[in-house]
Amino acid sequence: MSSSRLDASGARFDPGLDANPDSQRKNDHIRLALGQQQAAKRNAFDDIRFVHHSLRAVDQASVDTATSVCGAEWELPFYINAMTGGSAQAGDINAQLATAAAATGLAMATGSQHAALRRPELVPTFTTVREHDPDGFVFANVGPTVSPGQAVQAVRMLGADALQIHVNPVQEAVMAEGDRDYGAWPGRIQAIVAACPVPVVVKEVGFGLSRPTVELLASLGVGTVDVSGRGGTDFAVIENGRRADHAYWYMDSWGLSTILALLTATHPVPVPAIALLASGGVRSPLDVVKALALGARAVGVSGHFLATLTGQGVGGLIDEIHNWSSQVRALMSLLGAHTMADLKNTDMLVTGSTAEEATLLGVDLPALAHRHG
Template identity: 50%
Template sequence: MSYASRKDDHVRLAVAQHRESMAGHRRSPFDEVAFVHHALRGTAEHAVSLATEVGGTTWPVPLYINAMTGGSARTGEVNRGLAIAARETGLAIASGSMSAYLADGSVAETYRVLRGENPDGYVIANVNANVTPEMAMRAVELLGADALQVHVNAIQEIVMPEGDRDFSAWPRHIARLTETLGIPVIVKEVGFGISADTVTRLAELGVRIVDVSGNGGTNFALIENARRRGADFGLLADWGLSTPACLVDGAEAALTNGVALLASGGVRTPLDVVRALALGARAVGVSGHFLTILESEGVDALIAAITAWITQIRQLMVVLGADTVRALADADLLLTGGLAEICRLRGIDPAAYARRSRNPLRPIVPTSRLR
């Protein structure tokens, strides 16, 4: 099957999956994160700054359009719409995997449109973990990219009929990219999560930005299984850690190793964005929700939706008394249900999150561990 056909399949199946999820009003791991309401801690809306620092650069808002697509005529038009929305709202934007371009230069414009429609924005190129530095630089140069996103997706590849079956060289390849590129390298999962142990390993490889991309959003195990004859590999549908679980699991490792965490995977609302920021993310990425709006209602509707999200993120920070994104790390959180159980099993005290504001010497994120 051609790259173009595969990319079109991914968009079609991702949109269908997201619509089905929203129609079912499925509960999310984000629903296991609640803020303790302190009625007299509100601040003024004009005092709130949404600026956040990622890889030495200040983004105007802690929200970005995460990696989706490219490589076919249809997905090129999707990228055009996403780029216009990013330009009009100030969001950073990541391309989809550029493997199709690296294999066939004739599809370059389906990716280059991200920069063409968004000449002054923060654009992130996306490649797999098997690329050489020379290949990565080709992708970066095509987009005039400000950073490189390297996706790690062993579960997707295993289920994908034509996927890779050898992941042993990934650490070595990632280390070479961090040593040679000269721009920030962001390592992200594709919806199965990144553990604390992986954060530490990535830091050893020179990575300083990690997108945990937990499960709960677009499920590439299901998408690739739907592309298999007989759909015979559905047993990995629930694999991985949720985004909130990744953030609480990786908080201490990130703080210790000087790694900035980004969060994506299953983000449905502005409240989920603020929850993720309060759990330690520097910024939050959205894919499926924004793609579905673009495909269903068009680019103007997507711009309006993102603008509304930005307003509501700011207003949620107002009631929480957080003048800055970093100040959200002081918010008291109630971690319940399965998330609290994961904390206990991983040696993390969920109760520490419920009383963060009482500790005047608290770090940016709680590091309390059960003994």
């Protein structure tokens, strides 16, 4: 281990790593994302309510929170989703997130590894995840602009169990230095899926995957998607904040909410041959359970866990993950759900703007309110 690394509670990476535009951008993202988390407010998860049935609850000891993701069995149906990497600060955060993941058995994704593919000196800011969590389930992360060979390199860099391909045209459009050539992305995704030695998840970055997009991805051979909708960290706002001219101020709140993306992907029938993950705007265990009840196999959490880590340290994050685990089990018990599958039989009310949008997109909301049989 490098002499610039300390234990899991202190800084591990030399700040000199940040003397390049890639690392500076990563630090900007961390700072601006934390600022959004501090201002977190109502989102579409609040348009969803469970119908309470007093005598349908089951014993908490009988509840099984296990789920299957990318061919692996997870004990918990939520995970630390993609955040960062590629700078000294990002490397420190990844080391601490991995420490918490290892202590709790939670799966974890890194942020985009493009910086490390371009600059070998940044590789340790990602591989620190495996150093601190050698046995956990880890997602590698690239975008559709890389070659299949680079995608495989990213997987091998981490000894990853699966690969996230992030699709982020909105972020790229607003980013001053962003890519603008989107037309080749479907073909590139298909090529990466064919070359990758591990399962591939295609993930939005907070703007939602529409049903036609999920259907297209299924036709390209993708087996799992993370719908990652609006409601959490907004990368249009972040990239606009990095621009001196703030030219794209009107892009705030672009896209589909996480709830709307789940509703359209599963109703009137689920898109065949593809599994759903959900992230974007997840603030509590109740949000986790709502997403699971709408068809997600597991739920990714980024902003809340990052804010907990920066405010309370690794120990605080470990405690929070344990609290969420207990509360997810308690909520499933109240809903009469012994397993993840049972959550799909819960009655749910959709109200507000989400109801208006879902109705326009053909979702049968009354049926969702009468699922218990």
